[in-house]
Amino acid sequence: MHGLGELEAAVMDVVWSVDGPVKVRDVLDExxxxxxxxxxxxxxxMENLRRKDWLDRERDGRAFAYVPRLTRAEASARALRDVLDASGDPEAALIHFAHSVSEQESELLRKALPRKSRKR
Incomplete structure (x- = not known):
């Protein structure tokens, strides 16, 4: 995941795969x-991820339980936004990306983008 180290990304993969709060021991085991x-x-x-705003935590007995602040999809969208912002030419980057998508991805994009009404 963009902006994360290898171990941080592996930890986030585990956190995202669990439905609900997760403790350090649970992540270590997975x-x-x-x-x-x-x-x-x-x-x-996990504390570093919390400080970087990837995780929230709540007290659970003597330990903390962690939950993601973003879904995997939201984090991916943020990474794409960061890439576009850093590209220097977002239009060119989007055009190259559009040429690389599959038919299925292209159809998903068409459905996701709202149609803008034309004023005459």
């Missing part, structure tokens, strides 16, 4: 990074 990770490492990453 993470599949190919590396043995310490509980404190995952806790630090």
């Amino acid at each position: 993470l599949d990074t190919g590396k043995e990770l310490a509980y404190t490492t995952v806790m630090t990453v």
Whole structure:
């Protein structure tokens, strides 16, 4: 995910896959990074994500439970917006993107964009 490190993105994948609040232990148990990770490492990453406004937390007994501030789709849209803003030429970037989409994606875009009425 744009703007996240590899471990941060892996943690967000786990958080997004869970329906409802998730504790550090739950994320640690689900993470599949190919590396043995310490509980404190995952806790630090989740706190960093909270400070970066990717996660919210609430007290759950002696621990915290975390929830995403954005859905995966909202985060993807934010990343696309950041890319367009940084492109220097958003029109050219959009045109190149439009030529790269599949027929199905093109149809989704057509349905999602509101039709603007023409004033005469």
